[in-house]
Each structure stands twice: as C-alpha cells, then as structure tokens.
Amino acid sequence: MDATPGSAPGPDAVPDADAAVVAGEPVPSDRIALDRDRILAAALAHIDEQGLAGLTMRRLGHRVGVEAMSLYRYVPGKEELLDGVVELLIGDLRMDPDVLHSPTHGWQDFLQRLAHGVRRVALAHPRAFPLVASRPPEAPWLRPPLRSLEWVDAFLSGLLEEGFSDEAAVAAYRSFTSFLLGTLLLEVSAHGADVGPLDVVDDHQADDVEASRHATVWRLRHDLAHDASASEFEVALEALLERLTLIRSELG
Structure with missing residues (x-):
C-alpha cells in the first residue's frame, strides 16, 4: 500500500x-x-x-x-556487510590507546589491557558484539573474540617474547579467549543483545595465503587447530573450584 x-x-x-x-x-x-x-x-x-x-x-x-x-557496488551482499561490521569492531580495538600490540610492561599488563579493550568494544556495541563470535574468522583455527590474524599473531608473539613456550602460548590463547567470550556474551545479553544461535564456521573458508603472512600464527596453526575443549573445560572448572575454595576459606 x-x-x-x-x-x-x-x-x-x-x-x-x-x-x-x-x-x-x-x-x-x-x-x-x-x-x-x-x-x-x-x-x-x-x-x-x-x-x-x-x-x-x-x-x-x-x-x-x-x-x-x-x-552492492561496495558490499556484494549481506554476508560481506556483516563481515565488514566485524572489521569495524576489531578496528575499534586497534584504535584504543590503552591497548598495546606488544607487552611493554609485562605479559600480565598486556593481557589486562587487551581484555579491557575487548570489553569496551562489547559495551560500546552490545547488539553488534555477538557478530564477533558468530561470523567465520579469518582462519578456522582462530577463536573469537580475538578472531583476526593480526591480533592473534600479536597475542602469541607477545607471550613468546615474555618467555612462554609455544604450547604455553597456545594454551593461554585458548583460555583467554574462552574467558572473554563467555563473560562478554553474558554481559551483552543483559544489554539486550541476541546471542544465539551462532553461525557454524566452515573450516574450508581459511585464506592460507593471508594467514601465511602472519608468521607466528602460521607456524602454530596446527597447534591452534587441535581440539582441546574437554581438557580446557576441566582446567577452567578446577580453577573455578580453587577460587571457590579460597572464597570459602576467606568468608567462612
């Protein structure tokens, strides 16, 4: 009408x-x-x-x-549009003056700054943030919310510079991203974001040419692709129980 x-x-x-x-x-x-x-x-x-x-x-x-x-002259379709929105969100992280690309003051400070930077992105755009989790990453073995080759390479390289072994750096990456994603998706859902269901990532969408330009990510790609979900869950659960034990002893 x-x-x-x-x-x-x-x-x-x-x-x-x-x-x-x-x-x-x-x-x-x-x-x-x-x-x-x-x-x-x-x-x-x-x-x-x-x-x-x-x-x-x-x-x-x-x-x-x-x-x-x-x-359509600029974005071929809605899928490319949503990927572009994710690029904008990651760009916000890149422009955050408090987020460092290398651990100039130790790895703990490096990770704290990075975590708070990602949280600021989530709080600034709570309804868009779930796209960071649901859109296919630049390589199938990357995990949200650190889903770009640039940031994963910076994360791994930074920890290696601080004395982490390859295995320890990959384990830290997995634990860090799991913590951030779970915590922040719950937080943005309280701000009205629709957090499910998420898209299924196609493992064949990796761009090996682009990934190979990021030396640390490319070298550790097989370690990153290894599925350690069960052990990560157990480690996280044990850490939670240890924390609860400490709380119990402190609060009686």
Whole structure:
C-alpha cells in the first residue's frame, strides 16, 4: 500500500529522488558521495539502535539515502556487510590507546589491557558484539573474540617474547579467549543483545595465503587447530573450584 500524502516513510521505503528535487530537499540517490566505510558505519549504527534482525539492504540504503542496489557496488551482499561490521569492531580495538600490540610492561599488563579493550568494544556495541563470535574468522583455527590474524599473531608473539613456550602460548590463547567470550556474551545479553544461535564456521573458508603472512600464527596453526575443549573445560572448572575454595576459606 502506498503511503498517504504527508505520512512518514516506512523503514522499507525506496528513496524518491524526483520528489526530493520537487521539494527542494537533498537528493537521495547515487549523487550522494558513498563508500564502503560509510555503508559499514551506517550498518553498525543500525544494529546498535535496532538490533541485527531488522537489518536489510533496503533499510540500510534508506538510512544512507540511496536505493538498495547502489550498496552492492561496495558490499556484494549481506554476508560481506556483516563481515565488514566485524572489521569495524576489531578496528575499534586497534584504535584504543590503552591497548598495546606488544607487552611493554609485562605479559600480565598486556593481557589486562587487551581484555579491557575487548570489553569496551562489547559495551560500546552490545547488539553488534555477538557478530564477533558468530561470523567465520579469518582462519578456522582462530577463536573469537580475538578472531583476526593480526591480533592473534600479536597475542602469541607477545607471550613468546615474555618467555612462554609455544604450547604455553597456545594454551593461554585458548583460555583467554574462552574467558572473554563467555563473560562478554553474558554481559551483552543483559544489554539486550541476541546471542544465539551462532553461525557454524566452515573450516574450508581459511585464506592460507593471508594467514601465511602472519608468521607466528602460521607456524602454530596446527597447534591452534587441535581440539582441546574437554581438557580446557576441566582446567577452567578446577580453577573455578580453587577460587571457590579460597572464597570459602576467606568468608567462612
């Protein structure tokens, strides 16, 4: 049904360039400067405000003032759009001045800064943060929320510089990411985020050429791919029980 005269357009309305010209308003068309960064920023803003479920290419086009077809010049489809939103979130971590790319003040300080940086991203974009967990990573043996080759390489290289063995660095990476993901998904769910169900990652989507450019990740890729879920669960459970034992002794 067509909108009645004077009524506000719905979220799926197609921008009417002719009507805009007649009304003396800015023209919602391809004549508006458009690029991939602007589209991704608009998509992230939409998710922040309305959640992921309502994001469509048509609504996104309406938000930036163009027809949906114009978006496909910059993002081939919704899957690529969501991957781009994840890139923006990871970019926020890169721009955080408190997050270090190497352990200049010891590995504990390095991990604390990194953990708090990821948490700040989650709190700034709680409705978008589950995408960090659900979108396929740059390689199948990478784990969210540290899901980019750049950050995993920085993490592993930093711990190796601090005297960790290969095995210890990989174990620390797994424990650290499990802690962050579980804690932060619970936290953003309290802020209204939809945290399930998550996408299934296709193990064949790895880009070996890109991964091989990150020397530490590439060298340890087989260790990273090893499934140690059961032992990690037991270690985490034991750590929890030890913590509860300490609490019991302290609080009586």
